[in-house]
Amino acid sequence: MSVPVATMDGMTTPKYPLTELSDAVAPARERHRRLIDSAAAWSASHGRHTDPDHFALVCAGAENAWRPPDQTLTRWTRTGTHHVVRCDIPNWCSMNSTLWPASICEVLWDWFDFLHATGRLDSRSDPVAELRKPLACYGWLDQDGRRLPQGAERQIPCECFLPYRETAELLGEIVLRCERSGEEPLDVLRRAAGHAPVPRWSPAGDDGADLFGELDPGGWSDGW
Numbered sequence: 053m054s055v056p057v058a059t060m061d062g063m064t065t066p067k068y069p070l071t072e073l074s075d076a077v078a079p080a081r082e083r084h085r086r087l088i089d090s091a092a093a094w095s096a097s098h099g100r101h102t103d104p105d106h107f108a109l110v111c112a113g114a115e116n117a118w119r120p121p122d123q124t125l126t127r128w129t130r131t132g133t134h135h136v137v138r139c140d141i142p143n144w145c146s147m148n149s150t151l152w153p154a155s156i157c158e159v160l161w162d163w164f165d166f167l168h169a170t171g172r173l174d175s176r177s178d179p180v181a182e183l184r185k186p187l188a189c190y191g192w193l194d195q196d197g198r199r200l201p202q203g204a205e206r207q208i209p210c211e212c213f214l215p216y217r218e219t220a221e222l223l224g225e226i227v228l229r230c231e232r233s234g235e236e237p238l239d240v241l242r243r244a245a246g247h248a249p250v251p252r253w254s255p256a257g258d259d260g261a262d263l264f265g266e267l268d269p270g271g272w273s274d275g276w
Contacts, residue, residue: 068149074105076150080115081108084125091166098165106159109152113141126167127174133160134186134212157191158199165197178216186212 081088081104088111092104114125117140123132137160145152153159161184167173168180177183187193189210192200200207211219223237230237239249 071148071150073109073150073153076145076148077105077108077112080112081105084108084111087111087125087172090170091163094166094170095162100162102159102162103153106153106156107163109141109145109156110136110160110163113137113144116140116144124174126172126177128164128177128183130178130182130186130211130216131213133183134190136160137187138190138212155199157187157193158197161187161193161197182211182216 088104088107091107092102095102111125113136114123117123117132117136123129137157141152141156164173164180164183173180184193184197185208187197188195188208189206189212192204192206194200194207226240227237229235230240236249236252242249
């Protein structure tokens with residue numbers, strides 16, 4: 053099946069008759085009218101004026117997403133955000149013979165800001181700062197959610213494929229184990245990535261002895 057082809061300006065070139073975006077998203081806009089109208093009003097009140105049809109596209113793409121059953125229009129994860137913007141919205145548009153806006157990452161940024169500011173973001177979602185990361189990475193946005201100048205480098209490293217909560221929990225476990233062993237947590241990660249540990253600086257006493265030389269190599273005792 054033919055699909056739209058991306059061009060240099062971020063728009064798409066059709067290879068078959070197209071449906072206007074407003075017509076394609078009309079069912080989604082009707083299903084979620086109250087939420088979308090509230091988002092559009094909030095956006096306008098903050099000087100952004102995001103097209104309600106673009107918010108409807110977010111809803112349509114999220115509904116079409118391959119996702120866990122507990123993910124909804126108001127419950128989002130970092131990896132889910134990346135999948136929706138990179139795969140689910142383009143796939144939905146291809147199946148419905150319509151084009152997605154080049155500003156879709158900015159639209160999702162506004163959607164998250166709206167949900168967060170109005171108390172609609174599900175408390176089980178990843179923190180809003182984490183939801184913004186795949187938008188800044190994949191969409192080449194700055195820390196205010198605006199498109200970076202052409203040729204500018206991304207401002208954050210890619211974490212699009214790392215589940216936020218599990219990653220944070222695993223890192224926390226590594227830190228706790230390293231507190232007991234005396235090992236540097238980053239050295240554990242460096243070894244896992246095939247890198248050599250970084251030499252550690254150890255302060256010494258006046259006599260040149262290592263101040264930490266007599267510590268139990270197994271870590272602090274239970275008394276600490």
